[in-house]
Amino acid sequence: MEISPVFLPVIGLLLALWTGWAVSLMFKASRDTQKAEAHRKAARRLSRMVEEGPAIPLLVRVDGRIEAPDRFARWLGLDKVPEYLSELAGPEGMGLSEEQVERLSAHVRRTQKSARPFKMALRPPGSEKSLALRGALADPAVSPSGAALIWAFDFTETEDELARLGEEAARARDDFGALVGLIEAAPMPMWFRGGDMQLRLVNKAYVEAVGAQSADQVVAEQIELVEKVGGRTAAQVAQQSADRRQPIERILSATINNARRTVRVTDLPLMGEGIAGYAIDIEEMEEQAREFRAFREAQRSMLDQLSIGVAQFDAQQRMSFANQPFHRVFSLPPGVVSERIRFDQMLTIARENGKIPEVRDFPAWRKEMAEWFLKDEPEEVNWPLPDSTHLRIVAQPLPDGGLVVIAEDRTEQLALSATRDTLLRTRTATFDSLFEALAVFAPDGHLELWNRGFPIAWGLESEVLDGHPQAEQLLAEIAKQLADPKAISEIGQTIRAATLDRKKRDGRIELADGRTLTYAGVPLPDGNGLLTVLDVTASQQAEEALRERNRALEEADAVMTRFLANMSYEFRTPLTSIGGFAELLSQGIAGDLSAQARDYVQAITTSVGKLTEQVENVLDLSQSEAGLMPLRKTKVELLPFIEQIVRKREQAILDAGLTLDLNGNANKVVEADRQQLQRAIGHLLDNAITHTPRGGRILVDIAKRRGVNRIAISDNGQGMSQHELARALEGIRMSKDGKGIERRHGLGIPLARQLVEAHGGTLEFQTRKNAGTTATITLP
Incomplete structure (x- = not known):
């Protein structure tokens, strides 16, 4: 089959048209798909936004069925959203209560019938959520059959906040009222100024402080509490505080209740407009x-x-x-x-x-x-x-x-403390070393301190004193050691006198063992009393021996007195007879004497005179030392008396080739035995004449100083050393065997000293070898 050339283009064109239409359909389908996807995304987004939004939609149809997200069920505490509105009332603690469901159903029915919106708030039982429901008739686009659309809001936080704000508002109102009452009742003046710095509010204390009748009068007349200070009024200071937005505080004087007081005034800017102020009386604080x-x-x-x-x-x-x-x-x-x-x-x-x-x-x-x-x-x-x-x-x-x-x-205190401790130890050692037994008693009678000799003296054990016994307890122990226990009361009285009476008391007591103790109580400066005890047994025995010896000495003294009296007669009588016979021979009573015989008689007379003088010296010295020197005091004028003594030695002075000066006042008179004082002064003159070399000088000076008569006999002779002067003052003394007399030096100086002292005076010597001697007699 042959294809026409024209048919092929037509087929091509149809295919092209079909392809274009298919492509356009594809593009359209793609756009529809994208739009659908966009719508789905938008729907999901809107649905998510609704789910995440603060409000949850609840659609209630005319027959009561409801539509809502699952979040609404969770708000109500349900597992899922129920099918009907009436089923929102769940079991206890879940869903709404029956009353809440009925109220909600009534609002829904009214809205469905009248299209009137409603608002409702509820809190599901057992839940802490607060729900706000806002209902209205649903848009026909949402539900064309007249359903009700309810938006549920969770306003739990808002309600809590509102409740809190309400409580705060109520509390603020109460606080404000209390604050107003507090300000009104405050004892300090307080005030409030507006934006124009004019007084608007004052409290009662302010009114009383300025002496106004009321707060209205203060506000009306703008009576200020504080006067102008430094050229600025109180309102100007408040304005300055407002401008700075800082409080201003100042201390000044103001008249409050008709009295000038020191106050601290504070102007305080408030958050809004206005200035608050208050004044605090700080007079007492100042x-x-x-x-x-x-x-x-x-x-x-x-x-x-x-x-x-x-x-x-x-x-x-x-x-x-x-x-x-x-x-x-x-x-x-x-x-x-x-x-x-x-x-x-x-x-x-x-x-x-x-x-x-x-x-x-x-x-x-x-x-x-x-x-x-x-x-x-x-x-x-x-x-x-x-x-x-x-x-x-x-x-x-x-x-x-x-x-x-x-x-x-505390350096000195520690040093004093150490010194005190040393003194205490020294005192303790001293007490223990004393021969006396010592004990110290406190005023309350307890024994405080004692030495080791105290218990020994009383024959007590040392343990008896360890407990510091009371005086009564100690005396009871001592009484056991006494020869007469009743004599213990005397010791107790001695302790009492030393501690309480603050008097010294002593006594003597015999112990049973034959010892004799003497005791004495002495008050101490610190209030304590010291009892000192001494064993005088040996002393008493020695005292008895001394008494016996004293009696023997008294008898010997009497014998010596009789001996001196007898010797005075025995010595003087033969010497007087010899002198008398010699004098008779010299006068020719026994016939004429030859020249040689007369020389012999003259020698006998001279020797008898010297011997008589020596015997007189020995007897007078012995009587003076024995205290038997008889004195027959009369008033003696010193100058004529001493002149007479010098005259008797005039020839001896001339023969020795000496000169003698006599100085003195004729008015000097003393009470003295003329004969004995003459012998004392004569011995001193004889001593000066004997020991002064030819050409020497002797000075006798009579003076009276401070009621004492002074006779000074000085020479420039040989003088004596101190050893020689001591020997001269000794004169004679008993030999070491006590059977004879030992001659130390001449008898003149010792006898003169004895005679002067017998008159109540003194004899002093100042001498130096080869520099002369001065003998000074002082007589009262």
Whole structure:
């Protein structure tokens, strides 16, 4: 079959048309598919947006069937969305209650009939969610059969917020009312200014302070509490606070209740418009502050007078005060208080001055000391310093976080304590070393202190005293050792007199073992009483022996007195007879004598005179030493009396080639025995004549000084050494065997001394070898 050439083009054209139509159908199908896909995506997006939206749609048809997302069921606590509206009332704790379903059904029916929208809020039983339901007739595009569309909103948070806001509003109203009442009842004046700085509100205290009738009068008349200060009124100061948006506080004087008081006025800008103000009466605070400052100054002045160093540090550990002793103890430089140095700096300065103990790690030690600020209880430490100073440091924390440091130099106290301990030990050793037995009793009667000899003296065991017994207990033990136990009361009275009566009392007592004790009670300055006991048994025996010997001596003295009286007669009588016979022979009674015989008689007369004088000296010296020298005192004028004595020795002075000067006043009179005083002065003159070489000079001076008569006899002769003067003053003395007399030197000087002393005077010698001798007699 042959194909026409014309047919092929037609077929080609048809195929081309068919291909074009197929391609166009394909493009159209593709566009429809894309549109459908876009619609599906949009539907899914809208559905997702509805599901994720804050509201959930609920479609209720006329027959009661409902359509809603599963999220609505979860809001109600159901597993799935029920088919009908009436089925929303689930079991207990799930879904809505019957009452809530009935109310919702009534709203739905009314909307379906009248197309009237409704609003409803409910909380499913057993759920914390609050749901808001807004219902309206559904659009025909949604449901053409007159269904109701309900939007459910979860406004749990909103309702909680509203409830909270309501509570806050109610509380704010209550607080505002309370605040208004508080401001009105406040004891301090308070006020409020508007934007124009005019008073709008004042409290009762303000009204009373300015003396107004009411708050309306204050506002109407704009009565200010504070006068103009520094050219600015109170309103201008309030305006300045408003402009700065900062409170302004000032202290000034104001008239409150007709009295000038110091007040602290504060203008406080509020969040909105207006300025609030209040005035606090600080008059009492200022008075207390002044008193506190005065007290602080007085306290610091007092602390400066103490010998103990005191320093105060504030909560920042800076020094706020330190008295002079504190500066001295730690060698602090001036100005440390004004510079307010820190506590650690003070320790550093003290370390540089050697006023802290030697420590190995100073920074760690200083940090440890700084912990005193954090402690609750006082801290007390002892610091031995390198210079042997001992400090007692007390750190007292303060309630405000500060610290008071007290430094006491206890070096002297420790030295005194050591000295006291030494003295106590010395006293104990001294007590134990005494021959007396000592015991100290307290005023309450108990035994406080005793030495080792006390129990020995009374014959007691030392264990009896170990318990410091009362005096009654001790006396009961002592009574057992006495010869007469009843005599113990005397010892008790002695102890009582020393401790309570503060009187001294003594006595003597016999012990059963034959010993004799003397005791004495002595009050001590500290209120105690001292009982001292001494064993006088040996002394008593010696006393008896001495009494016996004294009686023997008295008898011997009487014998010696009789002997001296007898010897005076026995010596003088023969010498007088010899002298008398010699004188008769010289006068020729027995006949004329030859020249040689007369020389013999003259020699006998001279020897008798010398012997008589020596016998008189020996007897007078013996009587003087025995206290038997008889004196017959009369008034004697010294100058004529001594002149007479010198005249008797005039020839001897001339023969010796000497000169003698006599000086004195004729008015000098003394009470003396003329004969004995003449012998004393004569012996001294004879001694001066004998020991002064030819050409020498003797001076006799009579004077009266301070009521005492003075006779000085001086020469420029040989003089004596001190040893020779001592021998001369001894004169004669008994030999060592007691059977004879040993002659030491002439009898003149010892006899003169005895005679002067018998007159109540004194005889003194000033002599030097080869420089002469001065003998001074003083007579009352």
